Amino acid sequence: MKAIVYTSQCGHTQRYARMLSEKTGVPAYSMKEAREKLQLKDEVFYMGWLMAGTVKGIQQAMDRYVVRGAAIVGVSPQGNGDLWTEARINGGYSDSGGRLFYLQGGYAPEKLGLIHRMMMKTMARSVIRQVEARGDAATEQERRMAEVFRNGGDFVREEALDEIVQWFREGDHSGELKATPRVEF
Numbered sequence: 001m002k003a004i005v006y007t008s009q010c011g012h013t014q015r016y017a018r019m020l021s022e023k024t025g026v027p028a029y030s031m032k033e034a035r036e037k038l039q040l041k042d043e044v045f046y047m048g049w050l051m052a053g054t055v056k057g058i059q060q061a062m063d064r065y066v067v068r069g070a071a072i073v074g075v076s077p078q079g080n081g082d083l084w085t086e087a088r089i090n091g092g093y094s095d096s097g098g099r100l101f102y103l104q105g106g107y108a109p110e111k112l113g114l115i116h117r118m119m120m121k122t123m124a125r126s127v128i129r130q131v132e133a134r135g136d137a138a139t140e141q142e143r144r145m146a147e148v149f150r151n152g153g154d155f156v157r158e159e160a161l162d163e164i165v166q167w168f169r170e171g172d173h174s175g176e177l178k179a180t181p182r183v184e185f
């Protein structure tokens, strides 16, 4: 693998990318840095944050590089459920054999630009309202998500990378991500 390429707005994905770089010895570049450091069609592992069901920057990464695998970073514990579950059902592979992972990042509204902050505010409000309406019937996980949307949260942790590090160690990979993974939002 030539490099880890990432897109990050609030820093969670960047921290994961840097940690993964330390653990694997493969350099990590932001998408912008990658334009200077990498050649077209270089083999990369892509890391991008989940925004309303799409993975930021992944299409551009697939256009320029050979994306052998990707880690998607979202705020929920399971990546909106579906993407992660589908990847899992599929053994964690896209249709064309690229490896897919999910990592829980965090929620830091103070680091968001105005538009994204407004989008998240609407979502946060609706999640909090739904959980409150469920009262005692709300699960522990739903309560925790409501809490994250109230006060922010940071779930970046080194151990979450274990499976990805293991995959890097397995050596050469031939699968490639060719279509944008998408989840219903």
Ligand SMILES: Cc1cc2nc3c(=O)[nH]c(=O)nc-3n(C[C@H](O)[C@H](O)[C@H](O)COP(=O)(O)O)c2cc1C
Residues within 6 Å of the ligand: 007, 008, 009, 010, 011, 012, 013, 014, 049, 050, 051, 052, 053, 054, 073, 074, 075, 076, 079, 080, 104, 105, 106, 107, 108, 112, 116, 117, 119, 120, 185
């Ligand atoms: C506009 C917007 C939409 C988002 N949509 C989702 C989503 O669909 N699912 C999810 O799990 N997280 C979603 N998030 C949360 C981010 O994926 C999460 O905060 C992530 O850790 C951000 O990574 P970063 O710190 O590298 O920018 C959204 C965040 C924003 C700002």
